[in-house]
Amino acid sequence: MCMKNSDDIPLLKVESISKYYGRRIGCLGIEFELWPGEALGIVGESGSGKTTLLNCISGQLEPSEGAVWYSSNGGVIDMCNAPEPQRRLVMRTEMGTVYQNPRDGLRMHVSAGGNIGERLMANGLRHYGQVRRRALNWLEKVEIDQERIDDTPDTFSGGMQQRLQIARNLVTRPRLIFMDEPTSGLDVSVQARLLDLLRGLVTELDLSMVIVTHDLAVTRLLAHRLIVMRGGKAVESGLTDQVLDDPQHPYTQLLVSSILQP
Amino acid sequence: MKWMIDVDRLNKNFFLHTQGEAKIPVFRDFHMKLKPGESIALVGPSGVGKSTLLRLLYGNYKTGSGKILVHHNGDVLNMAGADPHMILHIRKWTIGYVSQFLRVIPRVPAIQVVMEPLTVRGASEKEVRPRAEELLSRLRIPERLWSLSPTTFSGGEQQRINIARGFSATYPVMLLDEPTASLDPVNSGTVVEIIKEAIGMGTSIIGIFHDEDVRNRLASRCVEIQPVNNHTK
Amino acid sequence: MKKQLKRQSNTGKDRPRIMAGYNFAYLDEQTKRMIRRTILKAVAIPGYQVPFGSREMPLPYGWGTGGIQVTASLIGPEDTLKVIDQGADDTTNAVSIRRFFSRTAGVHTTTRTREATIIQTRHRIPETHLRNGQIIVYQVPIPEPLRFIEPRAKEVLRMHALKEYGIMFVKLYEDISRYGRIAKAFDYPVLVNDRYVMSPSPIPKFDNPKMDCMPALQIFGAGREKRIYSVPPYTKVKSLDFEDYPFEVERWSRCCALCGSDNSYLDEIIMDDRGSKLFVCSDTDHCNERVAGGYKGNQAESIEEAQISTGTGARKCA
Numbered sequence A: 001m002c003m004k005n006s007d008d009i010p011l012l013k014v015e016s017i018s019k020y021y022g023r024r025i026g027c028l029g030i031e032f033e034l035w036p037g038e039a040l041g042i043v044g045e046s047g048s049g050k051t052t053l054l055n056c057i058s059g060q061l062e063p064s065e066g067a068v069w070y071s072s073n074g075g076v077i078d079m080c081n082a083p084e085p086q087r088r089l090v091m092r093t094e095m096g097t098v099y100q101n102p103r104d105g106l107r108m109h110v111s112a113g114g115n116i117g118e119r120l121m122a123n124g125l126r127h128y129g130q131v132r133r134r135a136l137n138w139l140e141k142v143e144i145d146q147e148r149i150d151d152t153p154d155t156f157s158g159g160m161q162q163r164l165q166i167a168r169n170l171v172t173r174p175r176l177i178f179m180d181e182p183t184s185g186l187d188v189s190v191q192a193r194l195l196d197l198l199r200g201l202v203t204e205l206d207l208s209m210v211i212v213t214h215d216l217a218v219t220r221l222l223a224h225r226l227i228v229m230r231g232g233k234a235v236e237s238g239l240t241d242q243v244l245d246d247p248q249h250p251y252t253q254l255l256v257s258s259i260l261q262p
Numbered sequence B: 001m002k003w004m005i006d007v008d009r010l011n012k013n014f015f016l017h018t019q020g021e022a023k024i025p026v027f028r029d030f031h032m033k034l035k036p037g038e039s040i041a042l043v044g045p046s047g048v049g050k051s052t053l054l055r056l057l058y059g060n061y062k063t064g065s066g067k068i069l070v071h072h073n074g075d076v077l078n079m080a081g082a083d084p085h086m087i088l089h090i091r092k093w094t095i096g097y098v099s100q101f102l103r104v105i106p107r108v109p110a111i112q113v114v115m116e117p118l119t120v121r122g123a124s125e126k127e128v129r130p131r132a133e134e135l136l137s138r139l140r141i142p143e144r145l146w147s148l149s150p151t152t153f154s155g156g157e158q159q160r161i162n163i164a165r166g167f168s169a170t171y172p173v174m175l176l177d178e179p180t181a182s183l184d185p186v187n188s189g190t191v192v193e194i195i196k197e198a199i200g201m202g203t204s205i206i207g208i209f210h211d212e213d214v215r216n217r218l219a220s221r222c223v224e225i226q227p228v229n230n231h232t233k
Numbered sequence C: 001m002k003k004q005l006k007r008q009s010n011t012g013k014d015r016p017r018i019m020a021g022y023n024f025a026y027l028d029e030q031t032k033r034m035i036r037r038t039i040l041k042a043v044a045i046p047g048y049q050v051p052f053g054s055r056e057m058p059l060p061y062g063w064g065t066g067g068i069q070v071t072a073s074l075i076g077p078e079d080t081l082k083v084i085d086q087g088a089d090d091t092t093n094a095v096s097i098r099r100f101f102s103r104t105a106g107v108h109t110t111t112r113t114r115e116a117t118i119i120q121t122r123h124r125i126p127e128t129h130l131r132n133g134q135i136i137v138y139q140v141p142i143p144e145p146l147r148f149i150e151p152r153a154k155e156v157l158r159m160h161a162l163k164e165y166g167i168m169f170v171k172l173y174e175d176i177s178r179y180g181r182i183a184k185a186f187d188y189p190v191l192v193n194d195r196y197v198m199s200p201s202p203i204p205k206f207d208n209p210k211m212d213c214m215p216a217l218q219i220f221g222a223g224r225e226k227r228i229y230s231v232p233p234y235t236k237v238k239s240l241d242f243e244d245y246p247f248e249v250e251r252w253s254r255c256c257a258l259c260g261s262d263n264s265y266l267d268e269i270i271m272d273d274r275g276s277k278l279f280v281c282s283d284t285d286h287c288n289e290r291v292a293g294g295y296k297g298n299q300a301e302s303i304e305e306a307q308i309s310t311g312t313g314a315r316k317c318a
Ligand SMILES: Nc1ncnc2c1ncn2[C@@H]1O[C@H](COP(=O)(O)OP(=O)(O)OP(=O)(O)O)[C@@H](O)[C@H]1O
Pocket: A021, A024, A025, A026, A027, A044, A045, A046, A047, A048, A049, A050, A051, A052, A053
C-alpha cells in the first residue's frame, strides 16, 4: 500500500460546456473534472439540463460552446473535435452509457447473450465460445439467471433490462460510464438491488461514473461528487456529503429539506 | 513539523434560506493547532459547535472563511476550498473520522464496512481481513453478525462497527465525535484501549468525549469552544 | 445521337437486328455515362455501395432492373451475353432479358459460360471458372447487409464508414445460439478487401468461395435500392465466421443425376405426386457440357424416359 500521488491527470475535464437549442438554453457554462475511480452525480429538477449535459460530455451531442478533454488509454483527446472514428472507438471501448429507457440502450430483438457480446465482437473477438462464456459470466455478475441467455430483453422485467444494459456496457471493461436515471421507473426494492450492484462493480472495476438522477439518496450511495443543476446552470457543486449536509444555495437547501433522509 | 492541523481565523455561519433567511453563526475568528502526537478534547455546551468543527476539519461542512491547513503527503494543503478530489485523497490517507452514527449502506456486510478504508487504499480483502476480524472480536460483535448488513443492528452494535471501521486503517489524524456515547462500560473501555493504541502509533486526535473519565484517560489537553455571541478576542 | 447510334449499331454480319426506335441497349447515352461513372467508382472502392440514379426500366423492380442497367451500360456490339436465373438459362426471366438485349443492342447471346463476355445472373455463380476479361453482373434485391439488424439508414452508413461491423457478428452469434450453427444459406455476408462488409446477393453460400480472388470483374446492381457495388478481379472476399464456427459450404451426399458431378450445386426436383426426388446441377450449362462430354449420372436414362426411380439406395457417382 502506498499513497499514490493525486496529481496524476483527470480522466475527464469539462471546460465551460454550453448547449443552446435555438434560443433556449440546454445547459450553460458547466465545468468539472472527473478523476479515475470517481463517481459524479448530477441532480436537479426536470428540464434543468441534466440529460443535455450528460449527452454533451459523453460525445452524443455536440455542445454549442466549451470543450471536453478525455484522457484515453492512447492519450488525451478533445471529444468535441476528435475525428469521428477515433471518438467512436473510444466510446465503444473505454466508455459506456446506460439509458433511462432500456429501449435506447438494448437491442430488443437480439438475445441477452447477443446484446452482451456485441461490443466484444465489435472490438474484434471472433470466437463464439468465448463470447458466450463472457456473456454467461456477466449475466451472473448482474444477477440475471444464466438460463435466460438466449431470451430477448423484451421478455425481461424493467430491473433485468437495466442490469442487462449494465452488463452490455461493462463487458469490455470501460473506464468511464454514463448513466441517465438508471433506476427511475423501477420498484424501490429493485432500485436498491441495482444500486448495490453498481456500487460493487464500480469498486471492483475501478470505474469512473457520471450519473444523472433526481434521487438524492442515490447520489449519497454512489457519487463522490455532486453537481446541482437548475435552469441549465450548476447552482452548486462539491463533495456529495458536503452538498447534502451543508447545502449553500437556496435551491439545494430546498431539495435537501424536501426529502426525508438523504 | 510543528503542527498537523492549523485552524486560522475560521468563520462559519449557517444560512437557512428556506426558513426565513435565518443566520446561525457558529465560529468567528476561531483558531487552534493540533500538534503531532497530541490528543485534544473539544469541550463546550451542547450546540456550541463541537461537531461542526470536526465536520469542517473533515471537509464535510463548507468553511465560510479562514484556513484549515493540513499536512498531507509532504505538502501543506488548505482543507477550506480544496478541490473535492483533493479532499477525498486527504480523507483516504491523512484524516480519519468516526461520526456519531454509522451511515449504513444497504446489503453491505459488516465485515466489508470495516475493511473498506483499507480496500480503498488498494489492499486486497484477503490482506486486510485479519485486522477487521480482530477489531470486531475485540469489540464483541458476535461472529454470526459479521456477514450481515448492519442495517438491522442495535444502536450500540452499529456504533461499534463504526469504530472498527474508523480504526481499521491508521491515519496521522483522527477526528472522533463521541465514540463511546451509546456504549456500555466494558465496550467503552475497549474503545479507549483501541484509541490509545492509535495514539501510541503516532496518530494525533481531536475528539469530543462526553464521559469525563474517558476524556481524562485520552486527552492531552482540552480546547474550549465559546459560543460566538460571548466570543471575545 | 443518330450518328452515334449508327456507330454503335449493328455492323456485324450475322448479329441480330436492333429494333427500330430504341437507343443502343435501350438506355440513353447520358444515363449510361452516369452509370459507368458509378461503376468506375464502385470498382475503385471494392465492396462499397455507390448510389446512382436508377432509371425506370420496361420491367418491374425485382426482375433485375439493377443488373439490366449495369449490363446496358457496359455492353458493346462485340459482346456476347449470357443470362442465368438460379443457374438456368431457360427460365422466363433469363430468356426475356436475353431477348431484351438481343433486340435493343443486337448482341450475340449464348448459354455457354465460356463463350460469354458478360454474364448477368440472378442468384448463382456458374460452376465453370470465370476468367479474366469476363464480367459477371449480379441482380441484387437488397444490397445492404446491415439493414435487417440496424434499421436506421444513417447509422448504417456510419457503421460502414467506420468499419464498425460488430452487429454483423451479432447476427451470426444469434444463429449459432438458436440453431447450433450459422443458419444463413443464401446472401451470406462477406468482407471485401478487408474493408467493407458486402451482401453477395441471394446466391447460395456454396458460391461464396468462388468470389474470392475471382479473375473476372464482379458488379452488383440494385435497381430499386439504387446502388451499384463491385469486386474487381483478384480481390480478397472472405465469408464472415467465427474461429470455432468456421464458414462451410453445403455438401451433398449424392451426385448430379444427369451428369454425375459430385462438386456442383444441386437442385432438388420433385418428380411425381408421391414426392420422389432427384438431384441435378442447378447450373444447366455446366451439366449439359458434362453430359456432352460423356459424363453420366445414374439417373440419366430414367429421366430421359420420364420414368421415375424411387430407389433410395446409395448412389454411386459416375
Ligand atoms: N432537442 C431539444 N430541442 C429543444 N430543446 C430541448 C431539446 N432537448 C432538451 N431541450 C430543452 O433543454 C432543457 C434541458 O433539457 P434536458 O433534457 O437536458 O433536461 P433534464 O434535466 O434531463 O430533464 P429530465 O429530468 O426531465 O430528464 C429543457 O428546457 C428542454 O425542454
